Amino acid sequence: MAVVNGAFAPGSVWLVGAGPGDPGLLTLHAAQALAEADVVLHDALISPEILALARGRLESVGKRAGGRRTPQLRIQDRLIVLARQGLRVLRLKGGDPLLFGRGGEEAVALAAAGIAFRVVPGISAASGAAAAAGMPLTHRTLARSVAFATGHDADGRLPEDPDLAVLGCAVDTLVMFMPLRQAPAIAATLLAGGRDPATPAALISDATTPRQVVRRTTLAQLPAAAAAVPRAAPTLLVLGPTVTLADRIGPPAAADATSPGAATPVLRRFV
Ligand SMILES: C[S@@+](CC[C@H](N)C(=O)[O-])C[C@H]1O[C@@H](n2cnc3c(N)ncnc32)[C@H](O)[C@@H]1O
Numbered sequence: 001m002a003v004v005n006g007a008f009a010p011g012s013v014w015l016v017g018a019g020p021g022d023p024g025l026l027t028l029h030a031a032q033a034l035a036e037a038d039v040v041l042h043d044a045l046i047s048p049e050i051l052a053l054a055r056g057r058l059e060s061v062g063k064r065a066g067g068r069r070t071p072q073l074r075i076q077d078r079l080i081v082l083a084r085q086g087l088r089v090l091r092l093k094g095g096d097p098l099l100f101g102r103g104g105e106e107a108v109a110l111a112a113a114g115i116a117f118r119v120v121p122g123i124s125a126a127s128g129a130a131a132a133a134g135m136p137l138t139h140r141t142l143a144r145s146v147a148f149a150t151g152h153d154a155d156g157r158l159p160e161d162p163d164l165a166v167l168g169c170a171v172d173t174l175v176m177f178m179p180l181r182q183a184p185a186i187a188a189t190l191l192a193g194g195r196d197p198a199t200p201a202a203l204i205s206d207a208t209t210p211r212q213v214v215r216r217t218t219l220a221q222l223p224a225a226a227a228a229v230p231r232a233a234p235t236l237l238v239l240g241p242t243v244t245l246a247d248r249i250g251p252p253a254a255a256d257a258t259s260p261g262a263a264t265p266v267l268r269r270f271v
Pocket of ligand 1: 020021045093094095096097098099100101123124125126129176177178179204205206207208209234235236
């Protein structure tokens with residue numbers, strides 16, 4: 001029972017994207033849901049500034065790199081139980097709920113249980129990072145295609161499907177979520193597929209927050225650059241020709257920002 005519009009009714013669940021971290025990037029619908037929800041089940045990556053906007057009770061169901069997480073089925077059961085208690089239940093997810101956010105699984109579970117729900121899209125970390133680091137995902141002459149992929153599956157392995165060697169060479173811009181753990185395998189796969197070792201790349205951590213750090217590198221140097229990133233920092237890999245546009249439209253770069261692991265703290269925020 002998907003609801004497209006309407007009020008946040010008691011006994012319903014809203015699956016809401018919280019955006020990449022900057023509270024200014026919440027949608028108006030997300031802010032409304034935070035103000036009206038009786039209970040908020042949220043991921044670990046949601047910033048304290050955003051959680052502070054919640055009127056209702058907070059329940060954390062997330063994990064941070066390698067820590068314990070609430071099993072997905074238990075989250076889905078909890079959403080159903082709380083909705084059946086007549087509560088307005090907000091499931092708050094980082095970025096967009098339908099992009100590597102398991103929002104699709106939760107929506108299917110709610111539909112099967114006969115619970116009314118609504119999906120409120122959010123600004124993905126990919127869009128937030130691209131804007132805040134000055135790296136357009138597409139560009140009329142430099143990059144006419146973009147792909148989003150994940151760096152590891154539920155078991156921590158680089159997924160075999162899709163074939164990254166094919167995908168990563170077929171598109172101009174490749175964005176990888178959770179790229180750190182498998183950075184050596186990602187680089188080796190893309191190089192084996194024929195991608196140029198000199199392809200510009202960037203690891204963008206904590207995008208859109210005051211903690212944002214951009215590490216510029218190349219495909220060949222990606223494993224070394226990834227090794228320098230703290231594992232707890234949510235990080236995206238952007239690979240492709242538009243990465244170099246950051247020299248003109250991104251935050252000021254550090255003197256040696258092209259060396260592996262060179263970090264550029266954000267000096268200018270895009271809000
Ligand atoms: C489970 S995925 C969720 C993606 C989310 N649904 C979205 O649309 O952005 C979590 C991963 O997104 C990326 N991520 C989320 N927030 C980020 C941020 N502020 N800066 C950089 N990467 C971020 C990281 O790769 C993190 O490990």
